[in-house]
Amino acid sequence: MATESNLKIELGKQGVFVTTINELYNWGRRSSVWPMQFGLACCAIEMIATTMARYDLARFGAEVFRPSPRQADLMIISGTITKKMAPQVVRLYNQMAEPKYVIAMGACAISGGPFKQGYNVLKGIDRYIPVDVHIPGCPPRPEALIHAFMTLQAKIDAQPLTGDDRPRHLDAEAQSLFPIPVQGAHDLEPPVNRLVWPLPAPGNSTEDCG
Amino acid sequence: MKTVEEILAAIQNALPGASVDLVTNPSPSAQHSLLVAPRDAVAVASFLRDDATLALDYCSNATGVDWPGKEVSEKVKVTRLVDGVETIVEETVKQVEPGYLEAVYHLYSVKHSRDGVALPVVIRMRTGNRADQVELPSLTPVWRSCEFQEREIFDLYGIVFTGHPDLRRILMWDGFEDFPMRRDYVDPDDYEYEPTPHDEVLKRAEEHKTALAAGEVTA
Numbered sequence: 001m002a003t004e005s006n007l008k009i010e011l012g013k014q015g016v017f018v019t020t021i022n023e024l025y026n027w028g029r030r031s032s033v034w035p036m037q038f039g040l041a042c043c044a045i046e047m048i049a050t051t052m053a054r055y056d057l058a059r060f061g062a063e064v065f066r067p068s069p070r071q072a073d074l075m076i077i078s079g080t081i082t083k084k085m086a087p088q089v090v091r092l093y094n095q096m097a098e099p100k101y102v103i104a105m106g107a108c109a110i111s112g113g114p115f116k117q118g119y120n121v122l123k124g125i126d127r128y129i130p131v132d133v134h135i136p137g138c139p140p141r142p143e144a145l146i147h148a149f150m151t152l153q154a155k156i157d158a159q160p161l162t163g164d165d166r167p168r169h170l171d172a173e174a175q176s177l178f179p180i181p182v183q184g185a186h187d188l189e190p191p192v193n194r195l196v197w198p199l200p201a202p203g204n205s206t207e208d209c210g
Numbered sequence: 211m212k213t214v215e216e217i218l219a220a221i222q223n224a225l226p227g228a229s230v231d232l233v234t235n236p237s238p239s240a241q242h243s244l245l246v247a248p249r250d251a252v253a254v255a256s257f258l259r260d261d262a263t264l265a266l267d268y269c270s271n272a273t274g275v276d277w278p279g280k281e282v283s284e285k286v287k288v289t290r291l292v293d294g295v296e297t298i299v300e301e302t303v304k305q306v307e308p309g310y311l312e313a314v315y316h317l318y319s320v321k322h323s324r325d326g327v328a329l330p331v332v333i334r335m336r337t338g339n340r341a342d343q344v345e346l347p348s349l350t351p352v353w354r355s356c357e358f359q360e361r362e363i364f365d366l367y368g369i370v371f372t373g374h375p376d377l378r379r380i381l382m383w384d385g386f387e388d389f390p391m392r393r394d395y396v397d398p399d400d401y402e403y404e405p406t407p408h409d410e411v412l413k414r415a416e417e418h419k420t421a422l423a424a425g426e427v428t429a
């Protein structure tokens with residue numbers, strides 16, 4: 001790849017623009033990631049601040065927050081996911097068209113945060129849907145959300161269009177819908193989707209850091 | 211504004227048959243409250259709201275308290291025949307004091323807000339027990355602001371308010387069966403991943419690990 005990029009630079013000096021379909025395609029995709037317009041808790045205030053003039057997320061191609069999951073590419077889980085809300089969040093994710101990405105924003109979205117031991121808060125949305133970028137913080141500052149967004153753009157940029165690492169929308173076999181948990185008599189059923197949340201390896205949970 | 215004792219006297223004067231007791235608070239705040247029998251509660255509440263000098267027209271807060279049953283051991287001297295001789299033996303008798311659920315209302319007067327002393331007026335109601343006699347009369351017909359808060363008490367403590375216009379769960383979902391704010395509530399065993407366990411969480415995580423090793427749970 002190094003020689004190719006050198007070749008491209010040399011050709012560029014001669015006024016010849018060379019690219020690949022892969023680069024062009026991903027450049028278009030990463031430059032127009034439209035987030036879905038919904039907020040769950042106080043992190044949503046920081047998310048709104050990120051989109052306003054001072055932080056201006058529009059510079060990164062995310063200028064439109066779409067109020068419909070059908071038109072959105074990115075789900076920003078901005079806040080606490082209560083067990084009452086979790087089925088709706090998963091349902092909204094399922095309603096989004098591929099390619100779709102998820103940023104889990106803040107301590108609550110990634111782990112349950114200060115409410116982790118509560119009876120009504122999900123211990124992280126990554127128990128039910130695949131998350132691309134996690135941001136710690138309570139709440140994370142707008143800069144952190146921008147960093148997460150740039151991290152996501154780098155991830156999109158690096159996705160090859162063929163092979164095993166290709167994005168889900170180019171893989172007919174890939175799973176795009178995820179089971180919506182049911183509100184049971186005592187807890188959500190199932191409490192976790194093992195396919196997206198294989199952690200932990202059995203038995204090491206208390207030994208590692210205990 | 212009157213003190214709680216004066217309010218109690220006013221209630222007894224206006225409603226002679228009503229069963230109302232004073233619950234003293236020995237702490238420095240000395241925020242005493244009135245324990246109202248459920249059968250008289252709506253009458254007492256209406257009086258507190260409608261009386262011209264009290265005019266407690268605003269219920270700012272309604273909440274619940276769970277008082278679980280506790281075991282009380284008492285030492286009793288009993289006469290017993292030991293080897294044919296009557297001797298006095300000390301025996302420990304254990305008794306279980308039944309628990310109950312309590313609803314607590316904080317009342318203010320917007321009309322007399324400028325004279326404000328001895329506020330809020332706190333009234334309490336207690337259920338018969340924690341299992342099958344958990345009904346209390348709803349005070350929503352008296353103070354409309356109780357509606358959501360009584361639903362929350364019903365949701366989290368399991369007190370059933372008779373006469374409530376729309377008694378449903380409000381924070382948890384409809385199919386939920388537990389009452390999470392009760393002292394004996396045990397939350398679901400999802401302690402399989404605790405990166406920084408300590409105290410109670412460490413205990414639960416270790417219990418989960420033991421159960422996992424024994425094959426009692428699968429996750």
